[in-house]
Amino acid sequence: MLEFVTTRHNPMVDPALHVWGWEVPVYLFLGGWVAGSMIIAGWLARRGRRPGDGCVCHVLPWLSLVLLSLGMGALFLDLEHRLYVWRMYLTFQPLSPMSWGGWILILVYPVLLLGALTSIPTDLLSRWPAVAALAARLRQPEAAGRLGMVSIVAGIALGIYTGILLSSLGARPLWSSAALGPLFLVSGLSTGAAFAHLIARNADEQASLLKADTVFLAVELALIGLVLVGLLTASAVHANAAALLLGGPYTAVFWVLVVGLGILLPLLLQALMVSHRIPHTVIAPLLVIGGGLALRFVIVSAGQYSHWISP
């Protein structure tokens, strides 16, 4: 028999940790989505897409600005000492992924703004000659290629940090996986590709994005497998954390919403679309986007529930 009684009763800590509600998963999801969009937009820009050619890459920076602002709004709502948020930018803490994230976001905004600037028609900028000159320079093939590369690097940093942020918190065994950063990055890429596919007008572009998203989903599935295998083959603490998703309270929501509806079904639909057996449908991209959101909610919630079992 083992009976454990404690007088501790702190809100958000007992009976199980629940410090992060909807705000953080939403931010991680939107951040990943923006990261994926930036990488795709940057890659398309480096492939020679130019303003006026109708490429989806010219719309993505604008949408990314909106999505990232919404995500940062959610993050701000999560803070308990909101008026002190500026303190984050008076220091850089090299061992804190949250500090990296704060500074990465500062890098991402100007990159998105420059990307958006290139898509504004020249005549609209005629009243601001300096801005028009900057936009004209950025439209030059060489500068556009460089901006595309910066966009890819910033997107990778943003996407991968959202996973590392969690995996660096060793007290939560479910998050103790080096594959969590790549998983969140690939999930962001998948979400970004699905959304770009949804809004793309050019059939060739749609087909390319569809193929890319199919690969991203397959890699995401493999990374989920790696996370679980890594946990199951580690200590009892980590195996117990994995059990939350393998028979425990998060099993149904994880396997149905994240893996089934968020990855496997869209993977099947997209494989059929790629082989032209069914026409393009919005269902698959919408499922992918929903699956990305569900992944963040499940990982954040189950991770907080996981804990060290020794006394």
Add this chain to the structure above:
Amino acid sequence: MARLGMVIDTRQCVGCMDCVVACKTENDVPDGHCRDWISQRLEGAMPDLHLTITSERCNHCDRPPCVTCCPTGASHVHDYGKVVLVDHDKCIGCKACLASCPYGARFVHPEGYADKCTFCMHRVEKGELPACVAVCPTHAMHFGDLDDPQSEVSRLIASRRHFVLKPDAGTGPRIYYLE
């Protein structure tokens, strides 16, 4: 430089909660929150039962994950005694430190910042004992420099069987429990 720590004799602790009350009074801990608490662990089968009572709080770890994850440097290791403290004016309330602590020793103060045991630094810097240690009616709690081999806490650890909480979390806790 001192490395302050605590030694608690589980044979003498009766779980009276004087330490909890003293902490709440001394540090004006808000209602519904606690910086320290009592845990009781009952193991075995009748008639061979073993009860362990532990007075718990922040372990002021040697490798504090709450300090490394803090994005603003609000959570820090104080020069005096290497005690882990929170600078309220730097804390943004992101709660990463709560998530990083395997002991659940932190909470969010109603004013928005992360809060926890300070080893009563305001008393210790004046040469006094932490409030919980000072009031313990069974003298189960001891406080001092773990790096000084002649200190009471070092001698107790050297002479008695002891354990720390969640040693496998790898944080190097500095609260020792005598068996």
